[in-house]
Amino acid sequence: MNKFFILTTLLLACTACERQDKVVVSYPVTTVREVDNSAINIRDRDKNAVLPLNQSEESTDLAITQKIRQAIIADSSLSLNAKNIKIITNQGVVTLRGPVNSLQEKEKIYQKAKSLAGVIRVDNLLEITSS
Numbered sequence: 001m002n003k004f005f006i007l008t009t010l011l012l013a014c015t016a017c018e019r020q021d022k023v024v025v026s027y028p029v030t031t032v033r034e035v036d037n038s039a040i041n042i043r044d045r046d047k048n049a050v051l052p053l054n055q056s057e058e059s060t061d062l063a064i065t066q067k068i069r070q071a072i073i074a075d076s077s078l079s080l081n082a083k084n085i086k087i088i089t090n091q092g093v094v095t096l097r098g099p100v101n102s103l104q105e106k107e108k109i110y111q112k113a114k115s116l117a118g119v120i121r122v123d124n125l126l127e128i129t130s131s
Contacts, residue, residue, distance in 0.1 A: 050088050050095040050123070061089040064118050068094065071112045078105055085109065085126060092120035099129040 055065065065087050072083055082105045085098035094113045100106050106126045113122045 050090075050097070050125075052086055052088055055088050056090040058091075060118055061091065064092070064094060064116055065089045067116055068109075068113045072109060075108070075112075078108065081105075081129065082109060087113070089119075092118055093123065094119055094121070095123045095125060097125045098127070100126050101129060103128060 055061070068087050068089075072078060072085070079101040081098070082100045085096055085100065088095040088097070096109060096113060100109065106124065106128060109126060110122055110124045113119060113124075
């Protein structure tokens with residue numbers, strides 16, 4: 001983006017809001033993507049679906065979830081989608097949910113979760129997206 005354009009936008013925003021003692025910066029919107037999670041929401045109404053609300057408060061389960069998240073965040077080869085998956089641990093059973101960009105990411109995350117001490121089973125419900 002043009003530096004002059006950004007500087008001009010900031011100056012205009014500061015001048016316009018000067019009387020209110022706050023700065024409001026707005027950026028031009030390039031694209032807006034509609035998100036339709038209707039099918040996922042309907043699927044998750046199933047009473048057996050494991051959701052983040054099912055995360056155990058036991059210290060061992062919380063530690064497992066934390067270690068998996070740390071391993072995922074530390075892996076620079078994983079996409080932003082992969083780093084934002086849901087990780088739910090209850091009585092040593094880990095459920096992975098959410099979109100990832102490839103089969104390789106799905107498998108890599110599964111292996112990270114499976115390799116941790118205390119994990120009894122990993123239910124890999126990650127979904128590969130084509131975006």
